[in-house]
Amino acid sequence: MKSPILRRPARLKSLLALMAACGLVAGCQSGPSGLVLRQTPRTVLYSYLVANGMARGRLMSETVTPAEYLHIVQADRSALIAILLFRDKPNPQNLGKAGQRVEDFLGVIEAPSSPLAKGLQLQAPDPKAGAMR
DSSP: OOOHHHHOHHHHHHHHHHHHHHHHHHHHHSOOOOOOOOOOHHHHHHHHHHHHHHHHHHHHHSOBOHHHHHHHHHHHHHHHHHHHHHHHSOOHHHHHHHHHHHHHHHHHHHSOOOTTOOSSOBOOOOGGGOOOO
């Protein structure tokens, strides 16, 4: 036996429309809920390790100019020095600087190759060439 609401399709449609409208209005009223991330020494160090692996992958798999190579190495060293400074002198300012340097390092890694730097380029090794003997 069907319930009284389901016997009349017009009533069911209007009920579903009302529920959908309430859902939309309720969605507008809810506040933005996001994941709040606090910088901690572990998150900064983990981010640096991930960025270091990303840099190695970029240097091995893409065509990189010597200037880009040098820029990546400099950003890596800058981030590492900031992390070591925080290790030796732990305070909120040094933690913030280390986090910022790691973010800068990630920005350098993710920056696209410059189309103007087509002169001398470092090529990734050909995997089909075999090992050097």
